[in-house]
Amino acid sequence: MDAPRPRMRFRDILPKGLYWRTLLIIVAPAALLQLIITLVFLDDHWQATSKRMSQGVAADVALIIQLYERNPTQENFEALREYAMRPLRLEIELQPGAELAIPRCGALGSTLDRYLTRALQTDIHREVWYDSTCPGPQVLIRVPIENGVLQLKAYRDRVQARSGPLFVAWISGATIFLIVVSVIFIRNQVRPIEKLADAMERFGRGEDTGYIRARGAREVRGATLAFQDMRQRIRKHIDQRSQLLAGVSHDLRTPLTRLKLQLALMPPSPEIDDIKRDLAEMEETLDEYLAFAKGLADEAPEQVDVAALAREIAADSARGGGDVAVEGAASASTPGRARALKRCLANLIDNAVAHGDKVRVAIASDEAAITVCVDDNGPGIPEELYEEAFRPFSRLDETRSRNQKGVGLGLAIARDVARSHGGDILLSQSPLGGLRAALRLPRPA
Numbered sequence: 001m002d003a004p005r006p007r008m009r010f011r012d013i014l015p016k017g018l019y020w021r022t023l024l025i026i027v028a029p030a031a032l033l034q035l036i037i038t039l040v041f042l043d044d045h046w047q048a049t050s051k052r053m054s055q056g057v058a059a060d061v062a063l064i065i066q067l068y069e070r071n072p073t074q075e076n077f078e079a080l081r082e083y084a085m086r087p088l089r090l091e092i093e094l095q096p097g098a099e100l101a102i103p104r105c106g107a108l109g110s111t112l113d114r115y116l117t118r119a120l121q122t123d124i125h126r127e128v129w130y131d132s133t134c135p136g137p138q139v140l141i142r143v144p145i146e147n148g149v150l151q152l153k154a155y156r157d158r159v160q161a162r163s164g165p166l167f168v169a170w171i172s173g174a175t176i177f178l179i180v181v182s183v184i185f186i187r188n189q190v191r192p193i194e195k196l197a198d199a200m201e202r203f204g205r206g207e208d209t210g211y212i213r214a215r216g217a218r219e220v221r222g223a224t225l226a227f228q229d230m231r232q233r234i235r236k237h238i239d240q241r242s243q244l245l246a247g248v249s250h251d252l253r254t255p256l257t258r259l260k261l262q263l264a265l266m267p268p269s270p271e272i273d274d275i276k277r278d279l280a281e282m283e284e285t286l287d288e289y290l291a292f293a294k295g296l297a298d299e300a301p302e303q304v305d306v307a308a309l310a311r312e313i314a315a316d317s318a319r320g321g322g323d324v325a326v327e328g329a330a331s332a333s334t335p336g337r338a339r340a341l342k343r344c345l346a347n348l349i350d351n352a353v354a355h356g357d358k359v360r361v362a363i364a365s366d367e368a369a370i371t372v373c374v375d376d377n378g379p380g381i382p383e384e385l386y387e388e389a390f391r392p393f394s395r396l397d398e399t400r401s402r403n404q405k406g407v408g409l410g411l412a413i414a415r416d417v418a419r420s421h422g423g424d425i426l427l428s429q430s431p432l433g434g435l436r437a438a439l440r441l442p443r444p445a
Contacts, residue, residue, distance in 0.1 A: 106133030192216030
């Protein structure tokens with residue numbers, strides 16, 4: 001049984017972007033107001049005026065028919081023709097023995113034709129044939145009389161009010177002009193916000209955004225200036241941290257080096273070997289801690305082929321005896337820091353090799369993002385400990401006890417690198433039975 005489809009809600013069809021939402025807020029009420037004004041005008045003014053004009057023409061036609069039928073002579077008809085032409089603007093023609101209905105010029109007439117035909121039938125009390133579809137400035141009226149048909153041609157401006165279509169045209173033109181002006185104005189207001197968002201995204205990936213000119217509304221200018229100040233403070237903080245770490249690295253490595261030299265000059269013994277192992281572990285801990293704290297932020301971004309990096313790291317792991325295979329996209333390039341991404345992938349693949357006998361790396365690439373999935377057949381991690389695995393210095397020895405090296409910074413460094421590129425790393429159950437680490441790097445639009 002198919003699952004029920006989710007019900008479509010009104011907010012689901014509304015635009016999501018600020019540009020289209022602002023345009024909708026401005027244009028929709030204006031267009032609705034114009035529509036209401038147009039409908040009220042057409043119903044109250046245009047149709048009412050056309051109805052009164054049709055009644056006037058119908059009264060003139062009825063008067064001419066009555067005057068002719070009282071004296072149906074040629075002399076009287078000629079006199080009525082002159083009177084109809086000059087003051088009434090009607091052209092009349094007598095057609096003895098003619099049929100009332102003739103072929104129409106068009107299939108559909110105006111909705112206002114019913115006013116004239118109804119008024120004619122009310123005033124003269126007989127059937128009327130009417131056609132307003134013929135080209136030209138006149139409409140055709142045919143009325144049956146004794147021994148024939150009286151055909152009349154009336155000018156359209158006497159039958160229908162011509163201000164209605166003109167009013168609609170002006171209203172439509174004003175609406176279109178309002179939309180064009182709104183589009184230009186809103187676009188100029190939204191563009192600085194888009195540039196600010198793009199600069200913030202690139203800065204989050206570690207790219208040099210350069211100076212951003214404050215433009216747009218006062219609030220947008222304030223946000224741009226605040227971003228500029230924040231960027232300067234972050235850069236100053238990073239520089240100070242880098243200098244501090246360089247000093248710490250120098251101060252700690254110097255005594256470690258002296259200790260290693262002194263131990264090398266001492267006679268071999270089990271105690272000396274234990275001390276050497278402790279010094280090696282201290283040096284490894286120092287390297288990992290410095291790499292985690294520094295975040296490799298001093299590397300300049302460039303175009304990086306993530307697929308090539310993954311294959312290079314997998315080949316190195318395979319030479320070390322690991323069963324590592326790479327499948328998927330042959331090339332997957334994105335802006336980033338090559339050394340940082342290489343360290344991220346190396347931590348993920350080395351972690352999988354350390355806990356599993358079989359490792360598979362799957363690379364997928366599309367226009368939106370690059371995804372690298374690292375699967376192993378190791379013991380895995382319980383789902384409730386996924387986030388715990390990313391904590392610095394966390395070693396889940398109870399569940400993945402085969403890894404006896406490191407200080408628990410591998411996944412923390414990998415996620416730090418991924419997030420500095422605008423992406424993330426998610427853990428899940430692997431199809432191989434162990435752990436899957438999925439690295440996702442979004443591509444810039």
